[in-house]
Amino acid sequence: MRNLDEMTITQAVLAKNSGIGDARLCEIMTSLVQNLHAFAREIKLTETEWQRGIDFLAQAGAANTADRQQFALISHVLGLSTLVLAQNDRKPVGCTETAAFHVTPEQAPVLLDAGADFGADSNTAKGYLQGAVLDVQGHAIPHAVLEVHRACPHDNGAIDRALLPVDEGGRYHLCTALPDNQHIPHDGPAGQLLAALNRPHWRPAHFKFTVGATGYQRLTTHVFRAGDPYLDADPLFGVRSSLITEWQWHSGGMTPAGTVSNDPFYTLAFDFVLAKE
Amino acid sequence: MRNLDEMTITQAVLAKNSGIGDARLCEIMTSLVQNLHAFAREIKLTETEWQRGIDFLAQAGAANTADRQQFALISHVLGLSTLVLAQNDRKPVGCTETAAFHVTPEQAPVLLDAGADFGADSNTAKGYLQGAVLDVQGHAIPHAVLEVHRACPHDNGAIDRALLPVDEGGRYHLCTALPDNQHIPHDGPAGQLLAALNRPHWRPAHFKFTVGATGYQRLTTHVFRAGDPYLDADPLFGVRSSLITEWQWHSGGMTPAGTVSNDPFYTLAFDFVLAKE
Structure with a gap:
């Protein structure tokens, strides 16, 4: 040798x-x-x-x-x-598609009170998201663990996480700031690589969710917004048609949380469908 | 997309x-x-x-x-x-082969006095190395920059470097401790990888030299020792036959430095042959 x-x-x-x-x-x-x-x-x-x-x-x-x-x-x-995500995402038709890796947080996220505003510190319009965690037959999965992530508005690149209560009927409610376009952190070598490749840094606006329940495959996915200018230009190649949603605009009035809003707000219904393990 | x-x-x-x-x-x-x-x-x-x-x-x-x-x-x-080294080492026959990457030191190495002992802190037998820096026609390259590296005996993984004087006839002399087998630093992930691959950590004993001169390709190479048990098992795949040398053993007496030694010592003649740029 x-x-x-x-x-x-x-x-x-x-x-x-x-x-x-x-x-x-x-x-x-x-x-x-x-x-x-x-x-x-x-x-x-x-x-x-x-x-x-x-x-x-x-x-x-x-x-x-x-x-x-x-x-x-x-x-x-x-x-x-x-x-890697695509070649391992072999779930029955009808299940919610995977769009991201699960990242185990350094600290366990806090459990939001039902109806709490996750994003009160943001200037974006309010968004009310509700739906259920279901199996592929449409049955509720009670008390699933549902984690929501959003880009921290005060520190580009940082992520805020929270756990949402899921009731015995599998239902959840989220009141938050509507997500905005965000760019990949470009203060490090990964961002420098993207710049050297002459590629844009902006991602389509999205929420990231991780949903887990005993007996089901853990799901980590994104929920995108129809009409976003970056849907066909995601620098991280993560957009899936089944995850693009149409938010409803409301000029004001009664919100899904039962409060009255003078400002415009948005609503969306989105169900997470989990595959059996 | x-x-x-x-x-x-x-x-x-x-x-x-x-x-x-x-x-x-x-x-x-x-x-x-x-x-x-x-x-x-x-x-x-x-x-x-x-x-x-x-x-x-x-x-x-x-x-x-x-x-x-x-x-x-x-x-x-x-x-x-x-x-990478092999596919870029296209030098005329007769030139000394490359065996390692040049690593720019954080601090410029010190210039040894002629005859100084580079390795006085080691317990290994003394080795006296001498030779010349030559072009491929055998002409001396005067005042080349010759840097020698050795594994630091006090910190496995650390490298001591020194510059050797090269005279107007291209000649150099090195008095040092004979190199010993050394293992790749295994206190980090690279060492853990080697362990996971179930491969030995030990390298054949060698000196590392970097030789530079205006108008010539910089050479970084190793000088190995015949008979070393790891010559055919180098975990870093760096051994080349042309770089294996036969050290002469002496029971004691007059050394090439002109001193008298009561202890056994070794001598070696080795020329570095540089390719034109």
């Missing part, structure tokens, strides 16, 4: 890796080495470019935080995330 | 990237996306495995330091480094 060149190195690495005990890890590493080497050979990667790549990864590592997960963002930007 | 799946995502990303201004960057990103996607499809990467990979990169980023460059080490372990 001496004098390895760009053609013989691949087989040498695979031979070295043949002692891996875990069959799945061996399969993953074999494919990783083959494809990584194919990439470097195909474009005849130079030493300078290799160093640039290593530096980029180090910079991404240094900038990585819970709110700005650089490696996850890079995966989204390169379309890897959409690929 | 909605409802992308694991088959349509690749073309969608390439279409998005088609606005890249720099033709070489476009070429690199196209190949990167295609091979990254091929990898994820080939092994049907799951969400859990994706998350494990993202976490691994984040851990490598957090552990990355100047002395423990995790991403460079991971590249070495996966054979990518040897591939």
Whole structure:
């Protein structure tokens, strides 16, 4: 195993890796080495470019935080995330589609009181979202765990999360600020990559939800808004037609929360349909 | 650009990237996306495995330091480094082969006095290395910049560097501790990867040199020692036959530095042959 060149190195690495005990890890590493080497050979990667790549990864590592997960963002930007989500989203027809990865929060989100305003600190119009958590036959899933995320209006890139009460009939209500377009955090290497690729940073406005219930596959998805100018230009490739919704505009009056509003507001009905485990 | 799946995502990303201004960057990103996607499809990467990979990169980023460059080490372990070095090392026959990447030090190394002992703090036997920096016709390259690296005996993973004087005849002398086997730093994710791959951590003993001179390609290489038990098991795939040298053992007596030694010592003659730029 001496004098390895760009053609013989691949087989040498695979031979070295043949002692891996875990069959799945061996399969993953074999494919990783083959494809990584194919990439470097195909474009005849130079030493300078290799160093640039290593530096980029180090910079991404240094900038990585819970709110700005650089490696996850890079995966989204390169379309890897959409690929992985799509090839693992094999649910019966009628179930709500997956649109994002679940990210375990560092701190457990707070449970909102029924009717509480999740977004009272925002200037956007109010939106009232209601619906149910259902199985594919249309039966209510009582007391599911429903988590809503929104982009924090005070810190671009940060995410606020809250748990919503789901009643015994599977029903939930959310009063919040209507989501706005938001851009991918561009204060780190992932944003710099997007800029180097000459691609826009703006995402279509959306809510992100994670819904879990015993005996059902956990669902993490987005709810988009019809008419959004970025629906066909999502830099993270996440838009699915079944998740685009039509919010109803109201000039004011009685809200779904039973209050009276002098300002215009929006309403939307949206059900989450979970697949059995 | 909605409802992308694991088959349509690749073309969608390439279409998005088609606005890249720099033709070489476009070429690199196209190949990167295609091979990254091929990898994820080939092994049907799951969400859990994706998350494990993202976490691994984040851990490598957090552990990355100047002395423990995790991403460079991971590249070495996966054979990518040897591939890149080999496919770019196109020098005339007779030139010294490349065996490593040049790493720009954070601080400029100190210039050793002629005859100084680089390794006085080590318990290993003394080694006296001498030779010349030459062009491929055998002519001396006067006053070349010759940098020697050794593994720091007090901090596994750290590297001591020094500049050696090269005289007008291209000649250099190095008095140092004979290099020992050293293992790849295994206190970080790169070492954990090597352990997960069930591969040994030990490298064959070597010196690392970087040699530069105006008008010549900079050379970064290793000088290995014949008989080393790890020559055929280098976990970083770096051994080249032309760089394996036979040190001469002496029971004691007059050293090449003109001193008298009561202890055994070793000598070696090694010339560095540089290619024109």
